[in-house]
Amino acid sequence: MTEAEFLKSYNPKVFDAPLCTVDMAIFAVEEGELKVLLIKRAEHPSKGRWALPGGFCDLSNDATIDATAHRKLFEKTGINSPYLEQVESIGNAVRDPRGWSITLLYFALIDFETIGAHPQSEHTQWASINEALKCELAFDHKVLLRKAINRLRKKTRYTALPISLMPRTFTLTELQNMFELILGSPLQKKSFRRRIEASGLLEETGDMRATSRRPAALFKRSKNFEEDHIFPGLLDVKLEQV
Amino acid sequence: MTEAEFLKSYNPKVFDAPLCTVDMAIFAVEEGELKVLLIKRAEHPSKGRWALPGGFCDLSNDATIDATAHRKLFEKTGINSPYLEQVESIGNAVRDPRGWSITLLYFALIDFETIGAHPQSEHTQWASINEALKCELAFDHKVLLRKAINRLRKKTRYTALPISLMPRTFTLTELQNMFELILGSPLQKKSFRRRIEASGLLEETGDMRATSRRPAALFKRSKNFEEDHIFPGLLDVKLEQV
DNA sequence: ATAAATAGTGTCATTATGACAATTAACGCT
DNA sequence: AGCGTTAATTGTCATAATGACACTATTTAT
Numbered sequence: 001m002t003e004a005e006f007l008k009s010y011n012p013k014v015f016d017a018p019l020c021t022v023d024m025a026i027f028a029v030e031e032g033e034l035k036v037l038l039i040k041r042a043e044h045p046s047k048g049r050w051a052l053p054g055g056f057c058d059l060s061n062d063a064t065i066d067a068t069a070h071r072k073l074f075e076k077t078g079i080n081s082p083y084l085e086q087v088e089s090i091g092n093a094v095r096d097p098r099g100w101s102i103t104l105l106y107f108a109l110i111d112f113e114t115i116g117a118h119p120q121s122e123h124t125q126w127a128s129i130n131e132a133l134k135c136e137l138a139f140d141h142k143v144l145l146r147k148a149i150n151r152l153r154k155k156t157r158y159t160a161l162p163i164s165l166m167p168r169t170f171t172l173t174e175l176q177n178m179f180e181l182i183l184g185s186p187l188q189k190k191s192f193r194r195r196i197e198a199s200g201l202l203e204e205t206g207d208m209r210a211t212s213r214r215p216a217a218l219f220k221r222s223k224n225f226e227e228d229h230i231f232p233g234l235l236d237v238k239l240e241q242v
Numbered sequence: 243m244t245e246a247e248f249l250k251s252y253n254p255k256v257f258d259a260p261l262c263t264v265d266m267a268i269f270a271v272e273e274g275e276l277k278v279l280l281i282k283r284a285e286h287p288s289k290g291r292w293a294l295p296g297g298f299c300d301l302s303n304d305a306t307i308d309a310t311a312h313r314k315l316f317e318k319t320g321i322n323s324p325y326l327e328q329v330e331s332i333g334n335a336v337r338d339p340r341g342w343s344i345t346l347l348y349f350a351l352i353d354f355e356t357i358g359a360h361p362q363s364e365h366t367q368w369a370s371i372n373e374a375l376k377c378e379l380a381f382d383h384k385v386l387l388r389k390a391i392n393r394l395r396k397k398t399r400y401t402a403l404p405i406s407l408m409p410r411t412f413t414l415t416e417l418q419n420m421f422e423l424i425l426g427s428p429l430q431k432k433s434f435r436r437r438i439e440a441s442g443l444l445e446e447t448g449d450m451r452a453t454s455r456r457p458a459a460l461f462k463r464s465k466n467f468e469e470d471h472i473f474p475g476l477l478d479v480k481l482e483q484v
Numbered sequence: 485a486t487a488a489a490t491a492g493t494g495t496c497a498t499t500a501t502g503a504c505a506a507t508t509a510a511c512g513c514t
Numbered sequence: 515a516g517c518g519t520t521a522a523t524t525g526t527c528a529t530a531a532t533g534a535c536a537c538t539a540t541t542t543a544t
Binding site for chain 4: 430432433436437440454473475476478
């Protein structure tokens with residue numbers, strides 16, 4: 001039998017296949033808090049529970065699983081090009097009452113200022129991490145959320161990832177606040193600035209942020225910006241794993 | 243409708259689900275070369291091509307995707323408890339001619355000396371990384387192999403992962419050779435030993451390796467061994483990404 | 485005994501971060 | 515204009531970890 005003949009006679013439905021979904025932890029910062037987008041499930045199972053946005057791969061419209069993730073993100077936030085990273089895939093017989101299921105977990109980092117909109121309604125909320133982890137989330141989404149947060153925290157110790165949560169321009173103090181917010185502990189101002197400057201990831205815009213005190217220089221991503229730039233040393237904080 | 247009623251009437255087969263497989267890059271070292279296990283495909287598609295070992299999740303026997311990975315590893319190597327890590331999931335419409343498919347990519351690190359057997363036959367070979375990447379591997383397995391190798395190399399710069407490729411006891415020089423083999427560049431003996439010693443991951447067995455020259459102290463994993471121990475600094479090598 | 489080879493150590497330089505003080509620039513107030 | 519307050523920015527030294535490289539130690543072969 002040739003491969004062409006084999007494929008002609010192949011029926012993918014004869015084997016049991018797991019349910020396959022993409023779930024996303026979409027992070028943003030608002031009012032000095034790290035928040036995650038939650039959707040209230042409109043249908044069974046887990047109807048009425050808060051959940052991470054997600055859904056099935058649409059085989060006829062999504063070319064890749066990343067496309068599915070981008071589509072989900074766009075449907076919920078209107079955002080096209082966020083920082084998007086695959087965290088891990090979790091699959092087992094018990095996580096979804098409909099049957100053996102696998103989810104591809106992503107996280108996205110977005111920023112309200114460049115986007116403008118942050119939908120909030122009866123069925124959509126931006127919950128702070130602590131709030132979200134206190135909820136009874138749908139399925140195993142609490143586990144998923146923990147994995148996403150832990151990944152974000154871990155990478156914040158040795159990469160420049162949190163820059164992707166910032167608006168187009170920002171001050172170094174604002175950026176440091178973002179790092180501290182994610183890590184949950186304060187950083188040394190001087191060390192932080194040295195790191196950032198040595199990385200060459202940012203450049204001054206020339207403008208200043210007008211505040212009630214001494215104005216701060218505004219920075220933006222430079223030509224050679226890469227969000228997961230790896231610093232030569234780890235930031236010395238003890239992470240609380242959630 | 244209650245959730246129970248919903249589930250009763252739910253048919254997972256009405257939606258098109260992607261094919262879902264687990265593929266593994268199983269690494270081991272032999273004769274000073276980093277090798278990966280390849281299987282010659284017995285069936286269509288890609289019949290006759292070399293491929294990474296893998297296969298479908300067996301929903302009735304595997305409780306989790308990690309169980310599938312462990313099962314595949316055991317089937318091919320007889321090994322039960324290797325270092326096993328999920329690398330990434332790759333899914334798209336074109337990687338498998340049978341249709342939209344997702345693979346969950348893992349890599350495993352094993353060591354021949356503790357295991358004993360390294361199957362090699364007409365249908366099974368341990369190929370050096372360079373050989374394997376020169377082959378026309380089945381499906382997108384060349385891409386998968388690259389991803390697995392790059393992950394291994396990257397983590398070797400800041401973790402103790404390669405210890406999992408070593409036999410139960412080994413000398414520090416042998417361990418350094420392993421690191422150098424993976425990284426593709428030489429390391430400073432002193433720096434390397436300092437790092438390892440400071441980590442507390444290893445302890446001396448008290449025995450010595452008898453060689454034709456000065457004997458070397460044998461080490462083994464200590465109580466507090468953890469394969470992905472993170473060192474405070476990056477090894478300073480420029481990685482060639484494959 | 486001596487050379488060769490590999491194991492293991494000593495030492496200083498370099499790089500990066502931690503700690504913390506000092507300086508600078510703006511604002512509001514008197 | 516001068517002063518206090520606040521936040522931005524820089525200076526300086528200590529500490530930690532790696533890089534470079536030389537030196538010592540131990541074994542075998544000759």
